[in-house]
Amino acid sequence: MKTVAILDYGMGNLDSVARAVEECGGNPLVTEDPGSIAKAASIILPGVGAFADGMRELRARGLDSVLSEEAVEKKIPLLGICLGMQLLARKGNEGGETEGLGLIGGEVRRLQPDTPEARIPHIGWNEVELECSCPLFSGIPSNTDFYFVHSYHFYPDRDEAVVARTPYCGRFASCIQRENIFGVQFHPEKSQRPGLTLLRNFLAL
Amino acid sequence: MLKVRIIPTLLFKDFGLVKGVGFDSWRRVGSAMQAVKVYNMREVDELVFLDITATRDGRPPDFATVDEIADECFMPLAVGGGVRSVEDARSLLQVGADKVVLGTAAVESPDLIREVAARFGSQCAVISIDFRRIGPGVRRVFTHCGTTGTDLDPVEFAKQAQRSGAGEILLQSIERDGTMSGYDIETIRAVTDAVSIPVIASGGAGNYEHLAEAVLDGRAAAVAAASIFHFTQQTPREAKEHLGQRGIPVRR
Numbered sequence: 001m002k003t004v005a006i007l008d009y010g011m012g013n014l015d016s017v018a019r020a021v022e023e024c025g026g027n028p029l030v031t032e033d034p035g036s037i038a039k040a041a042s043i044i045l046p047g048v049g050a051f052a053d054g055m056r057e058l059r060a061r062g063l064d065s066v067l068s069e070e071a072v073e074k075k076i077p078l079l080g081i082c083l084g085m086q087l088l089a090r091k092g093n094e095g096g097e098t099e100g101l102g103l104i105g106g107e108v109r110r111l112q113p114d115t116p117e118a119r120i121p122h123i124g125w126n127e128v129e130l131e132c133s134c135p136l137f138s139g140i141p142s143n144t145d146f147y148f149v150h151s152y153h154f155y156p157d158r159d160e161a162v163v164a165r166t167p168y169c170g171r172f173a174s175c176i177q178r179e180n181i182f183g184v185q186f187h188p189e190k191s192q193r194p195g196l197t198l199l200r201n202f203l204a205l
Numbered sequence: 206m207l208k209v210r211i212i213p214t215l216l217f218k219d220f221g222l223v224k225g226v227g228f229d230s231w232r233r234v235g236s237a238m239q240a241v242k243v244y245n246m247r248e249v250d251e252l253v254f255l256d257i258t259a260t261r262d263g264r265p266p267d268f269a270t271v272d273e274i275a276d277e278c279f280m281p282l283a284v285g286g287g288v289r290s291v292e293d294a295r296s297l298l299q300v301g302a303d304k305v306v307l308g309t310a311a312v313e314s315p316d317l318i319r320e321v322a323a324r325f326g327s328q329c330a331v332i333s334i335d336f337r338r339i340g341p342g343v344r345r346v347f348t349h350c351g352t353t354g355t356d357l358d359p360v361e362f363a364k365q366a367q368r369s370g371a372g373e374i375l376l377q378s379i380e381r382d383g384t385m386s387g388y389d390i391e392t393i394r395a396v397t398d399a400v401s402i403p404v405i406a407s408g409g410a411g412n413y414e415h416l417a418e419a420v421l422d423g424r425a426a427a428v429a430a431a432s433i434f435h436f437t438q439q440t441p442r443e444a445k446e447h448l449g450q451r452g453i454p455v456r457r
Contacts, residue, residue: 048325048329119401123403124403125250125456145208150328
């Protein structure tokens with residue numbers, strides 16, 4: 001059984017993610033210990049909350065450098081979920097301009113309503129439109145609905161990083177990838193069957 | 206396109222699920238765990254779970270029960286009842302709630318909305334507004350499961366909650382609750398026109414067309430309902446069929 005390190009940095013719905021990993025046949029390890037993270041087969045960076053707080057909590061635990069070492073140098077598969085995806089960026093703007101992990105080029109901006117009906121936060125089920133093939137979406141058709149709950153979005157420097165987009169306040173990047181590093185704006189752990197399929201695909205990497 | 210959510214509401218009281226009329230006359234409707242398992246299997250869009258006596262009895266949320274049901278819930282779960290502090294909110298999120306519903310505490314200490322939103326993000330802070338019509342054109346917010354009146358107008362309170370950082374409003378009509386006579390569309394529309402955050406309509410759904418009215422006329426982003434699913438043969442899945450036929454985007 002593969003051990004998946006779920007980073008505990010005080011920001012989030014860790015239990016939901018751990019339960020979903022377990023349901024997918026993985027061995028979830030909720031931890032902030034660099035030694036345990038280094039032994040894991042893959043890493044999930046979950047997160048709910050504001051960008052500035054998230055970075056502060058990661059740095060306070062030295063997890064920013066652990067992530068660089070594991071994901072960039074050792075190429076361990078890394079999945080950022082929601083705030084965890086946003087923290088992969090160079091820069092965030094929630095709670096003041098803040099430097100991010102810089103693992104995937106881009107910055108995090110607030111969603112801007114494009115119609116009077118568009119309400120922020122973006123809460124609910126919305127389509128994920130695939131822009132290219134990606135192992136995370138194996139067996140998941142384009143335009144499948146996933147569950148979102150967020151007010152900010154990842155604005156990539158380059159379109160090549162974008163795996164999928166979602167039509168809301170324009171078409172924001174809902175899945176990004178750089179080699180073994182992935183980010184999803186939606187919550188796979190709360191997206192029922194398609195969500196669990198995506199997590200199984202991640203565990204299989 | 207963002208889908209309109211259909212949300213079964215589970216009311217928890219003394220170890221089981223109940224459903225009442227006008228926030229009173231509670232009837233038992235089964236076990237929480239069983240209901241969550243069924244709704245998870247049927248892939249409903251989201252669940253709202255409210256402990257209706259926690260605040261009245263001065264109890265904190267029942268974290269152990271929430272932990273158990275959240276483990277069976279691979280769908281979004283909003284939990285409320287008895288949340289009085291940032292620490293309560295943190296504990297609920299830790300055991301698997303995705304959103305925290307603030308009711309009485311949001312009225313009594315508006316700073317709590319600000320603190321929860323700042324710490325966990327606005328998307329976690331659902332403000333439950335229970336209201337009653339007390340005279341022609343006069344509506345008031347009630348707390349403590351509908352037992353305590355306030356001077357607050359629900360539309361004004363919704364605006365204030367949004368300013369404080371609320372991410373969503375759960376708008377519940379006390380007199381429509383359990384009557385299955387239709388939502389209070391006028392109040393829903395007044396609130397959706399006044400705020401830019403999503404509003405969940407609640408209280409009064411008795412048939413599928415009532416759900417459609419809350420969306421088409423009330424402009425609700427989501428519709429919550431309990432009696433219709435507990436006491437009739439109507440299901441969330443068929444509700445979606447109906448809404449789809451009325452041109453409303455739903456998840457299939």
